Amino acid sequence: MRALVDEFSALARFPASRPQLASLNQLVEGALVMFNGRLEGIRVRTELAQDLPSVMADPEAIKRAVANLVDNAAEAMEDAMLKEITISTSLVVSRDAVELAVSDTGQGVSRDLKERLFLPYFSTKQRGTGLGLAIVSRIVEDHRGSIRVEENKPVGSRFVIELPVAVEAVSA
Numbered sequence: 001m002r003a004l005v006d007e008f009s010a011l012a013r014f015p016a017s018r019p020q021l022a023s024l025n026q027l028v029e030g031a032l033v034m035f036n037g038r039l040e041g042i043r044v045r046t047e048l049a050q051d052l053p054s055v056m057a058d059p060e061a062i063k064r065a066v067a068n069l070v071d072n073a074a075e076a077m078e079d080a081m082l083k084e085i086t087i088s089t090s091l092v093v094s095r096d097a098v099e100l101a102v103s104d105t106g107q108g109v110s111r112d113l114k115e116r117l118f119l120p121y122f123s124t125k126q127r128g129t130g131l132g133l134a135i136v137s138r139i140v141e142d143h144r145g146s147i148r149v150e151e152n153k154p155v156g157s158r159f160v161i162e163l164p165v166a167v168e169a170v171s172a
C-alpha cells in the first residue's frame, strides 16, 4: 500500500510532511476557513479542547487531511436529513497524544468496509479516486500518528486521528 501511495505521491508531487511545533486547534481553524461557503446546508460545529499541548505537525499536510475528512463527511450526508459535522480536539492522557476527530451524521461505515477504506483506490463512489483516505493515512504515518474509524452516536461515522504530543510539550 505504501508503495502505491508513494507512486501516486510522486505523480502528483504530493510533498512529504515537514512537521514543526504547532497548535492543533489553530490548524483546525485554518482548515475550516477553506470550507467557507462550500458546505451548504451542513452545520459545522467545533469542540476544541483548551490548553492542549503542542504537537509536531506540518500545517499544510494537516489541513489537507482535515479537508479530505470533511469532504468525505459531506459526501456521506448527501441523502441525510440531519447534516452535521463536528470537529473536535482533545487530550489522550494515557498515550501522550492529542486527538482530532471528524464526525458526521451520514450513512456510516459498515463493519466489513472498515478495514478497506484506507487502502488506495478503494472507493464506493461513482467518481471517487479512493485516494482521499490513503493520503490522510500517509500524512498521519508521516506524523507518527494513528487513524481509525468508529461509529458516531446516534448515526454516522467518526474518523479519529491521534498525534503524539511534541517532546518539548511532554517535558514541560
Ligand SMILES: Nc1ncnc2c1ncn2[C@@H]1O[C@H](COP(=O)(O)OP(=O)(O)OP(=O)(O)O)[C@@H](O)[C@H]1O
Residues within 6 Å of the ligand: 068, 072, 073, 076, 104, 106, 107, 108, 109, 117, 118, 122, 123, 124, 125, 127, 128, 129, 130, 131, 132, 133, 134, 157
Ligand atoms: N465519512 C464517511 N462516511 C461513510 N463512508 C465513508 C466516509 N469517508 C469515507 N467513506 C468510505 O470510504 C471510501 C474511501 O474514501 P476515500 O476518501 O479514500 O475515497 P473517495 O471519497 O471514494 O474518493 P475521493 O476521495 O477521491 O473523492 C469512500 O468511497 C466511502 O465508501
Ligand SMILES: [Mg+2]
Residues within 6 Å of the ligand: 068, 071, 072, 128, 131, 132, 133
Ligand atoms: Mg474522499
